Amino acid sequence: MSTYAIGDIQGCHQHFQQLLEIIGFNPSRDKLWLVGDVVNRGPNSLAVLHTLMQLGDAVIMVLGNHDLHLLMVAAGVTTEQPHDTLKSILQAPDREKLLSWLRHQRLFYHEDEYALVHAGLLPGWSVDQAEYLAQEVEVILCNDQSFQEFAPSMYGNDPDHWQDSLQGEHRWRVIINAMTRLRVCTREGKMNFAFKANPTDIPAGYVPWFNVPNRASKTHTILFGHWSALGLRMERNLIALDTGCLWGGRLTAVRLEDRTVFQVPCA
Incomplete structure (x- = not known):
């Protein structure tokens, strides 16, 4: 059995299929760990x-910001943006089944020495705490009534840092924003959501979330995507997997057992 962690697919179904062929994926034997953003912007999110x-059960995935955006559009909380490619899902005969399946995916996952998240973790969160916090939100997303009640409050940049005393929608919004939108933060954990560029252009006072000294989640190897400008990065306790397939880069898989890298070029 092999476990393959794969970066942001974003509706690029053809390249995803090519990558599965290259790794010789067998769903009866192997596992796929997906960092989220499986839909939107690419040409065939429905097929993905x-x-x-x-x-x-061969797939374990965490939700990304584009996956949540699809859920928000479907719930009527927001509208499609000019570059969105969600219409095929929203108009699909099995739309409700697809959306329900997506709402039942995790926000965070960890197994043995690995942890899976779309964007990042705040520096004060241990892996165990992150799992506990993610489960709070997952319960809300899975329940029809609580999801409809919370959805109008999901978007927003405040609060921009974590406090244990946070409650309700403010608490859940920080958890979602950190796990699906985080790239850089201060050493104290204040998040900056405006920055999306190369690591060399990070604003003064901020660092990549994974470079904060004494980050509590260093106990595990964190697998994440979201930051295409970062590219493939493999360190002892960190694997960044968004290699910009959507932008003409590559779609990347890493076999966790030996850290072998597999890639498909994306036109």
């Missing part, structure tokens, strides 16, 4: 969702 659902 259908493929993932067909793979069943």
Whole structure:
């Protein structure tokens, strides 16, 4: 059995299929760990969702900001943006089944020495605390009533840092924003959501979330995506997997057992 961690697919179904062929993926034997953003901007998000659902228990994925955006559009909280490619899902005959499947995916996952998240973790969060906090939000997303009640409050940049005393929508928004939108923060954990560029251009006072000294999650190897300008980065306790397939880069898989890298060039 092999476990393959794969970067942001974002609706690039053809390249995803090519990558599965290259790694010789066998759903009866192997596992896929997906860092989220499986839909949007690419040409065939509907096919990606259908493929993932067909793979069943062979897939473990965490939600990304584009996956949540699809849920917000479907819930009527926001509208499609000019570059969105969500219409095929929203108009699909099995739309409700697809959306329900997506809402039941994790926000964070960890197993043995690895942890899976879309964007990042705040420096004060241990892996165990992150799992506990993610489960708070997952319960809300999975329940029809609580999801409808919380959805209008999900978007927003405040609060921009964590406090144990946070409650309700403010607490859940910080958890979601950190796990699906974080790239840089201060050493104290204040998040900057405006920055999306290369690491060399980070504003003064901020650092990549994974470079904060004494980060509590250093006990595990964190697998994440979201930051395409960062590219593939493999360190002892860190693997960044968003290699910009959507932008003409590559779609990347890393076999966790030996850290072998597999890539498909994306036109």
